[in-house]
Amino acid sequence: MSSSDAPTAPAPRPADGPAPSRQGRVVVLAGGLSHERDVSLRSGRRVAEALRGTGAEVEERDVDASLLPSLTADPPACVVPMLHGETGEDGAIREVLELLDVPYVGAPPAACRTAFDKPVAKAVVARAGIDTPEGVCLPHETFRELGAAEVMAALVARLGLPLMVKPAKSGSALGCSVVHTAEELPSAMVNAFAYGDVALLERFVVGIEVAVPVIDDGSGPRALPAVAIRPDGGVYDYTARYTAGSTEFTTPAPLHEALTALVARVAVTAHEVLGLRDVSRSDLIVDADGRVWFLEVNVAPGFTETSTVPLAIQAAGLDLGKVCASLVQAAVARSIPQE
Numbered sequence: 001m002s003s004s005d006a007p008t009a010p011a012p013r014p015a016d017g018p019a020p021s022r023q024g025r026v027v028v029l030a031g032g033l034s035h036e037r038d039v040s041l042r043s044g045r046r047v048a049e050a051l052r053g054t055g056a057e058v059e060e061r062d063v064d065a066s067l068l069p070s071l072t073a074d075p076p077a078c079v080v081p082m083l084h085g086e087t088g089e090d091g092a093i094r095e096v097l098e099l100l101d102v103p104y105v106g107a108p109p110a111a112c113r114t115a116f117d118k119p120v121a122k123a124v125v126a127r128a129g130i131d132t133p134e135g136v137c138l139p140h141e142t143f144r145e146l147g148a149a150e151v152m153a154a155l156v157a158r159l160g161l162p163l164m165v166k167p168a169k170s171g172s173a174l175g176c177s178v179v180h181t182a183e184e185l186p187s188a189m190v191n192a193f194a195y196g197d198v199a200l201l202e203r204f205v206v207g208i209e210v211a212v213p214v215i216d217d218g219s220g221p222r223a224l225p226a227v228a229i230r231p232d233g234g235v236y237d238y239t240a241r242y243t244a245g246s247t248e249f250t251t252p253a254p255l256h257e258a259l260t261a262l263v264a265r266v267a268v269t270a271h272e273v274l275g276l277r278d279v280s281r282s283d284l285i286v287d288a289d290g291r292v293w294f295l296e297v298n299v300a301p302g303f304t305e306t307s308t309v310p311l312a313i314q315a316a317g318l319d320l321g322k323v324c325a326s327l328v329q330a331a332v333a334r335s336i337p338q339e
Contacts, residue, residue, distance in 0.1 A: 024077035026051055026328055029093070031062035034085025035174055035195065043303040044082040046310070050303075050321035051080075051328070063093065071100055078328045079104040081300060086169055086196075089116045089300050103335040105327045107299045111275035115299045118168050118200050121274060125294050128273040130266055132294045134159060135202035137168055140193050152185050155201055162204040165189060167196035178204060207287035210253045211308035212267035213301065214280050217326035218333060221271050223264035224312035226284075228253035249308065251315040259290055266292050278327045281309055 028051070030044020031037055048058045059076070061067055063083065071079075079102055081093055091109030098109065107115065115121050119137040126132050136155060143151050155163075165188040166176040175195035177188035192199040213224040230248040255263065267282040274280075274297060281301035285293040301309045303320075313320050 024328075024332065025057045025059060025074075026078050026080060027059045027061050027071070027076040028080045028082055029061055029063060029067075029088075030082045032083045032085070032087050033063070034083070034087045035170075036084035036088075039302055039304060040082055040084045040088065042305070043084065043307070044080075046303045046305070046320075047080060047082055047324055050324050053321040054325045056325060056328070063087070068096070068100070071097075071102055075100070075102055077103065078331050080324070080328065081106055082303065084300055084302065086116070089298070090169070091116070101335075103331045105278050105331045107274075107276040107278070107280070111277070112299050115274050115276060115280075115297050116169055118166070118296050119198075121270075121297055122294070124273055125270050125297075128269055130269060130294045131291060133164070133202040133205050135200055137198060137200050139198045141197075143189065148186065148189070152182070152189070156182050156185065159201060159203050163188075164202045164204045165192050166200050166202075167192045168198035168200045170195045205285045205287055205293050207285040207293070208253065208255075210255075210263055210284050210286060211312075212263050212282050212284060213309045213312045214267050214271040214276075214282070215323065215327070216271075216278055216330070217323075218330040221268050221276075223267045224309075225251050225315040226253040226255065226260065226263050227251040227308040227311050227315075228255075229308070247306070249306075249311055251308075251311050255286065259286060259292070262290075262292050266294060270294060270297050278330060279309070 028044045028048045030040045032040055044060055048060050051058045079097055081088060081104060083089070083093060089112055091112030094104060094106065094112060095109045097104045114124060119135065122132045122135065136159065138151070161180060163179040164176065165179055175192045177191050179185050179188045189199060209229045210226045211229060212226045214221045215224060216222070228250040232246050252260065263284055263286065266284060270282045271280045276299060279301065281298045283295040285295060287293065301307065303310055310320055313323050
């Protein structure tokens with residue numbers, strides 16, 4: 001996509017409407033056993049509080065052996081999965097919710113599996129005409145069988161330096177490293193493989209990192225204001241994401257009108273071609289030439305005090321609780337048989 005053919009970003013529409021009634025109990029799932037458990041608990045707590053502020057009856061639940069008996073014995077009107085990491089974003093928990101016929105907010109299982117697998121998601125959006133950094137995806141076994149030194153030399157020869165090394169399936173930048181020299185690559189690979197058996201190595205794109213949330217409460221996906229991200233250490237890693245004051249966020253991002261429209265369109269296109277639903281967040285880089293690069297998409301973005309989605313909601317002049325309530329209403333509406 002180029003800035004010359006970028007459509008105007010749609011103006012966010014207020015997410016008003018009645019809050020879920022007392023008969024419409026909402027269960028917010030948070031916690032789980034992934035590496036991102038603490039972040040999930042913080043996200044879930046904030047969403048639950050925001051929904052309660054609209055008058056909704058909200059129950060916060062962890063994911064454990066008591067969950068399914070509880071959902072079966074007393075089915076809620078809707079579940080809001082705020083589970084981060086593989087166990088929350090790979091579609092498995094949503095498969096179970098569908099088995100129980102329990103409405104939930106978010107993308108369906110197949111779309112979650114596609115989006116959570118970074119190399120697969122990159123391939124899907126690239127077919128839609130979205131730029132994404134060239135990369136190579138390799139399992140740990142390849143390095144062991146063919147010789148780590150030889151494989152890494154071939155990677156550097158092909159992709160050049162610097163490189164971004166990350167687990168193919170992970171969130172919150174866990175296991176991610178920027179590699180500036182060939183000598184740094186082995187430790188970066190070890191770091192990535194600590195969070196999964198497959199690593200993705202990409203050309204490192206220099207530019208302004210922006211997060212663009214997309215919401216859809218039933219009227220079609222629309223982008224919220226882009227959030228520019230400037231971490232103090234130069235890399236938006238786990239610490240920079242969740243430590244207050246360690247990253248400077250600017251929203252709306254300081255982009256000219258055409259680029260503002262373009263990043264919005266890229267995020268909406270990624271949301272659509274990946275089959276996502278209700279809410280997503282695309283992470284993008286805008287380089288010095290104004291080219292927009294897709295990095296990855298998140299199907300269960302964080303809602304913590306330092307997360308970008310709540311910042312974008314606020315910048316759009318919307319109320320967090322009303323936005324969450326509108327997504328719950330959309331999920332409930334999907335479960336009602338159409339005559």
